[in-house]
Amino acid sequence: MRLIEIFYSIQGEGPAMGRSATFVRLAGCNLRCQGCDTDNRTIQELSVEEVMKGILCRMVVITGGEPTLQMEQMSELISLLHSQGNEIHIETNGTNPIPEETLKKIRYAVVSPKRGSNFHLDFWAGKKNVHLKFILGKAPWCWTSELLQDIIPALEKERTWIMAYGTDQNMPQARAAWDLALSLGINYSDRLHIRLLRR
Numbered sequence: 001m002r003l004i005e006i007f008y009s010i011q012g013e014g015p016a017m018g019r020s021a022t023f024v025r026l027a028g029c030n031l032r033c034q035g036c037d038t039d040n041r042t043i044q045e046l047s048v049e050e051v052m053k054g055i056l057c058r059m060v061v062i063t064g065g066e067p068t069l070q071m072e073q074m075s076e077l078i079s080l081l082h083s084q085g086n087e088i089h090i091e092t093n094g095t096n097p098i099p100e101e102t103l104k105k106i107r108y109a110v111v112s113p114k115r116g117s118n119f120h121l122d123f124w125a126g127k128k129n130v131h132l133k134f135i136l137g138k139a140p141w142c143w144t145s146e147l148l149q150d151i152i153p154a155l156e157k158e159r160t161w162i163m164a165y166g167t168d169q170n171m172p173q174a175r176a177a178w179d180l181a182l183s184l185g186i187n188y189s190d191r192l193h194i195r196l197l198r199r
């Protein structure tokens with residue numbers, strides 16, 4: 001697998017916010033979001049078995065980059081983790097639907113659709129283990145309040161989140177995301193790793 005890093009940390013975003021996990025960050029993405037905070041400078045090639053040796057705890061978050069670009073190996077990793085009783089989460093931009101056989105082994109698939117991309121909203125919205133996380137911000141790939149007010153009423157509230165874009169520790173856009181989440185009756189996600197670790 002093409003991989004950037006395996007590390008142990010606290011999940012800072014989305015439905016598992018505040019829980020400790022092993023993160024497997026896969027390399028490569030099919031989108032080019034301006035201001036993307038994924039650091040692709042150190043890429044290594046590891047077998048699925050080698051990745052398994054780096055798993056330090058029960059909860060595992062497979063992230064990127066865009067992990068579904070390596071769908072076959074990612075599905076193999078998920079099967080192995082599942083057979084060993086791990087709780088598996090995945091973070092994706094939603095442009096590649098995950099096969100049902102793999103998706104059902106995942107506790108949470110957190111899909112963060114980027115504006116202007118082909119993110120298959122109908123496919124994801126129908127899956128009970130999928131949470132949709134929209135990023136509010138000024139970048140061209142982020143969402144505006146107006147666009148979200150059109151999209152969100154059709155979605156299941158408990159599985160829909162708004163998070164503010166930004167890598168500034170003070171999170172200046174967080175209050176706007178909070179207010180919008182409250183007005184739409186959906187969830188607000190913070191970015192705890194940015195607030196606490198600045199990364």
Ligand code: SF4
Nearest residue numbers: 029031033036065093
């Ligand atoms: S989808 Fe995510 S990883 Fe890919 S370029 Fe955009 S922000 Fe970066």
